[in-house]
Amino acid sequence: MHTTKITQTLALAGCAPAGKLSHTYCGLLPVMALLVATLGKLRQGKRACAVLALCAATAMALPAQTFTSLFSFGGNLGGPQAGLVQATNGEFYGTANAVFKITSTGTLTWLFRFDGADGLPPVAGLIQATNRDFYGTTYAGGANLNIFGLGAGTIFKITPSGTLTTLYSFCSQSGCTDGSNPQGGLVQATNGDFYGTTALGGAYGAGGTVFKITPGGTLTTLYSFCALVSCPDGYSPAAGLVQATNGDFYGTTYGGGAHEGGTIFKITPSGALTTLYSFCAQSGCIDGEFPQAAPVQATNGNFYGTTSGGGANGNYGTVFEITPSGALTTLYSFCSQSGCTDGTDPVAGLVQATNGNFYGTTEDGGANGNYGTVFEIAPSGALTTLHSFDGADGEGPGALVQATDGNFYGTTGGGGASGDGTVFSLSIGLGPFVETQPTFGEVGQFREILGTDLTGATSVSFNGTAAAFSVMSPSLIAARIPAGATSGTVQVVTPSGTLSSNVPFRVVP
Numbered sequence: 001m002h003t004t005k006i007t008q009t010l011a012l013a014g015c016a017p018a019g020k021l022s023h024t025y026c027g028l029l030p031v032m033a034l035l036v037a038t039l040g041k042l043r044q045g046k047r048a049c050a051v052l053a054l055c056a057a058t059a060m061a062l063p064a065q066t067f068t069s070l071f072s073f074g075g076n077l078g079g080p081q082a083g084l085v086q087a088t089n090g091e092f093y094g095t096a097n098a099v100f101k102i103t104s105t106g107t108l109t110w111l112f113r114f115d116g117a118d119g120l121p122p123v124a125g126l127i128q129a130t131n132r133d134f135y136g137t138t139y140a141g142g143a144n145l146n147i148f149g150l151g152a153g154t155i156f157k158i159t160p161s162g163t164l165t166t167l168y169s170f171c172s173q174s175g176c177t178d179g180s181n182p183q184g185g186l187v188q189a190t191n192g193d194f195y196g197t198t199a200l201g202g203a204y205g206a207g208g209t210v211f212k213i214t215p216g217g218t219l220t221t222l223y224s225f226c227a228l229v230s231c232p233d234g235y236s237p238a239a240g241l242v243q244a245t246n247g248d249f250y251g252t253t254y255g256g257g258a259h260e261g262g263t264i265f266k267i268t269p270s271g272a273l274t275t276l277y278s279f280c281a282q283s284g285c286i287d288g289e290f291p292q293a294a295p296v297q298a299t300n301g302n303f304y305g306t307t308s309g310g311g312a313n314g315n316y317g318t319v320f321e322i323t324p325s326g327a328l329t330t331l332y333s334f335c336s337q338s339g340c341t342d343g344t345d346p347v348a349g350l351v352q353a354t355n356g357n358f359y360g361t362t363e364d365g366g367a368n369g370n371y372g373t374v375f376e377i378a379p380s381g382a383l384t385t386l387h388s389f390d391g392a393d394g395e396g397p398g399a400l401v402q403a404t405d406g407n408f409y410g411t412t413g414g415g416g417a418s419g420d421g422t423v424f425s426l427s428i429g430l431g432p433f434v435e436t437q438p439t440f441g442e443v444g445q446f447r448e449i450l451g452t453d454l455t456g457a458t459s460v461s462f463n464g465t466a467a468a469f470s471v472m473s474p475s476l477i478a479a480r481i482p483a484g485a486t487s488g489t490v491q492v493v494t495p496s497g498t499l500s501s502n503v504p505f506r507v508v509p
Contacts, residue, residue: 064428065386065426065427065429066426066427067387067424067425068425068426068427069394069416069422069424070102070104070105070422070423070424070425071102071106071108071422071423072416072417072418072420072421072422073096073416073418073420073421073422074418074420075418076097076420077096077098077110077113077420078096078097078416078418078420078421079096079097079121079413079414079420079421080094080411080412080413080423081095081096081122081123081124081398081413082094082095082122082123082124082185082398083125083348083398083399083400083401083409083410083411084102084409084410084423085125085126085127085134085401086401086403086404086435086450087128087134087160088437088448088450088475089160089473089475089476090104090404090452090473090474090476091103091104092401092403092409092423093111093128093160094125094126094423095121095122095123095125095126095136096121096421097114097121098110098111098113098114098121099111099112099113099126099134099136099158099164101160102423104403104405104407104425106423108423111161111162112158112162112163112164114138114141116151117142117143118138118141118154118156118164118166119138119140119141119142119151119153119154119156119166120138120139120140120141120151120153122136122138123139123183124136124139124182124183124185124240125185125399126158126185127186127187127194128437129188129194129215130188130437131215132160133157133158133159133160134157134158134159134160135155135156135157135167135186135194136155136158136185137153137154137155137156137183137184137185137186137196138153138154138156138182139153139181139182139199140152140153141153142154142166142170143166143169143172144169144170144171144172145171146171146176146180146181146200146201147171147175147180147200147201152169152170152176152180152201153169153170153180153182153198154166154167154170155168155170155186155194155196155213155217155219157215167213167216167217168213168217168219170182170198170201171201172219176200176201176202177201177202177203177224178201178211178219178221179197179198179201179202179208179209179211179221179224180198180199180200181198181199181200181201182198182199183197183198183199183237183238183239184196184197184237184238184240184251184294185240186213186240187240187242187243187249188438189243189249189269190243190247190438190440190508191269192215193212193214193215194212194213194215195211195212195213195222195240195241195243195249195269196213196240196241197209197210197211197239197240197241197251198211198237199237199238199254200236202224202225202226203224204224204225204226204227205226206235206236207226207227207231207234207236208225208226208235208236208237208253209222209223209224209225210237210241210249210251210267212269222267222270222271223267223271223273225253225256226256230256231255231256231257232256232257232258232275232278233253233256233263233265233273233275234252234253234254234255234256234257234263234265234275235254235256236253236254236255237251237252237253237254238252238254238291238293239251239252239291239292239294239349240294241267241294242294242295242296242297242303244297244303244324245297245301245506246324247268247269248266248267248268248269249266249269250265250266250267250276250295250297250303251264251265251267251294251295252265252291252292252293252294252295252305253265253291254290254291255290257275257278257279257280258275258278258281259278259279259280259281259285260280261278261279261290261309261310262280262290262291262307263275263276263277263278264276264277264279264291264295264303264305264322264326264328276322276325276326277322277326277328279310284312285309285310285311285315286312286330286333287310287318287320287328288306288307288309288310288317288318288330288333289307289309289310290307290308290309290310291305291306291307291308292306292347292348293306293347293349293350293399294349295322295350296349296351296352296358298352298358298379299352299356299503299504300379301323301324302321302322302323303321303322303323303324304319304321304331304350304352304358304379305319305320305322305349305350306320306348306349306350307320307346308345308346308347308363309345311333311334311335312330312333312336313333313334313335313336314335316333316335316344316345316365317333317334317344317345317346317362318331318332318333319331319332319346319350319358319360319377321379331379331380331381332377332381332383334346334362334365336383339367340364340365341366341367341388342362342365342373342375342385343361343362343364343365343366343372343373343375343385343388344362344365345363345364345365346360346361346362346363347361347398348361348363348397348398348399348400349399350377351399351401351408352503353402353408353430353502354406354430354431354433354502355430356378356379357376357377357378357379358377358378358379359374359375359376359377359386359400359402359408360374360377360399360400361373361374361375361397361398361399361400361410362375363396364396366385366389367388368388368390369390369391370395371388371389371390371391371394371395371396371415372388372389372394372395372396372412373385373386373387373388373389373397374386374387374397374400374408374410374426376428386426386428387426389412389415391415392415392416392417393415393416393422393424394411394412394414394415394421394422394424395412395413395414396413396414396415396421397410397412397413397424398411398413400426402430402502404432404433404434404435404450404451404452404475405432405452406427406429406431406432406433407426407427407428407430408427408428409423409424409425410423410425410426411423432451432452432453432499433451433499433502434449434450434454434477434490434491434499434500434501435450435451435501435502435503436449436450436490436501436505437449439501439503439504439506440505440506440508441481441505441507442507442509443481443482443484443485443507444480444481444483445480445481446478446479446480446481447478447480447481448472448476448477448479449469449476449477449478449479449490449492449501450475450476451475451476451477451494453474453496454471454473454474454476454477454492454494455494456495457469457471457477457493457494458493458494458495459492459493460477460479460491460492460493461490461491462479462481462482462485462486462488462490462505463485463486463487463488463489463490463505463507464488465482465484465485466482467479467480467481468482481507485507486507487504487506487507488504488505489504489505490505
């Protein structure tokens with residue numbers, strides 16, 4: 001649902017003036033409308049009704065690139081709403097109306113299909129934890145109902161072979177004070193626990209929460225949004241969190257804030273929340289509004305992200321940079337080109353690639369109609385459209401992941417051979433690298449290093465300090481963090497050359 005239509009919906013409900021979101025409870029219709037909006041990632045063709053029973057600029061030369069459609073979904077198992085994660089076995093795992101894995105050449109295997117009692121299809125992606133299992137959320141279904149009488153969602157664990165365990169069903173507490181309907185995924189913190197958000201529920205009605213959950217399933221609500229009248233702290237977080245190098249977590253809320261355009265916030269592991277920025281602070285919301293993805297921390301220490309609405313060219317969305325202290329710069333406003341060939345409505349977040357630039361997608365717009373794009377943007381704000389979808393190769397793309405072969409992989413929620421979405425890859429000539437999983441650890445701990453063609457590796461080093469290691473497979477090395485290691489680049493020497501880590505490894509106390 002486009003942002004302008006959200007405000008019209010609220011105006012018709014008598015809950016807000018047209019063109020501005022306002023947090024009056026009004027039968028909780030505004031918050032429910034926001035849930036529909038943030039579930040705008042759900043598509044059937046271009047848009048769909050949610051299972052919750054609610055319908056709802058600088059031009060640059062294109063680099064050499066190869067776009068490949070790897071798989072087209074069909075048979076009611078399509079419509080992936082989130083990106084992929086590359087696992088330690090080198091394959092990719094994702095969610096659609098089920099959990100699946102897929103190889104880099106397009107061989108797909110279904111692992112688990114949800115039945116309602118264990119949750120309804122997730123709209124968020126998976127993470128692979130240090131124990132090699134995957135963890136995720138479902139936004140509906142589960143053992144309990146939310147305050148609207150609908151499934152409140154779950155947190156689950158699934159093994160690489162497809163055995164699923166429900167760790168938690170939301171609304172287990174009276175009044176859903178523990179939150180309900182998570183739309184974002186999880187992040188595993190340096191302490192081993194998982195952190196995430198819910199779009200609804202909490203101590204103040206339906207503003208959503210930030211939570212912590214142990215690998216065994218013990219959940220703690222750290223923060224409930226909308227603690228004050230008009231929700232200056234924001235409400236309805238539509239994305240998960242990112243843990244920064246300082247140990248704190250950063251995220252966004254879709255609604256609320258000082259100017260009712262959503263927020264960027266910081267929260268400590270113990271639950272102390274600080275609102276860093278409230279969108280729509282500038283006239284006409286040229287700084288953006290309604291973020292639906294978490295920011296990513298770049299190698300320079302700042303955060304980069306997207307807003308699904310606002311911007312200098314109307315209500316088409318932006319790319320922004322924000323410092324840890326909250327100084328925001330709008331880097332790009334979409335629909336800067338005639339016909340919006342640069343795309344509109346960036347719902348997904350960004351990924352910083354090995355060349356230092358950021359890569360993302362727009363849900364709509366593009367050179368071939370309203371099917372969406374893949375773009376590259378430099379830290380300075382110069383944007384290049386890399387691919388415009390045409391429907392046959394997908395429509396409405398989600399987040400990207402850069403795999404260790406250097407290529408990008410992603411999904412679309414619609415289009416393809418059956419109209420049910422696709423998996424695709426995009427090569428722009430970036431070379432292979434290695435990735436530590438996770439990207440932090442203590443001296444003496446083993447860490448897995450994911451890569452490509454690792455057979456025959458002769459050395460592994462952590463910021464120049466040699467480490468003991470063992471090659472487990474062509475895509476995986478196990479290495480012990482050596483005494484004297486400091487935070488920095490991990491390098492693996494192979495017969496074909498030296499591979500460096502895509503992000504610095506953090507040696508923690």
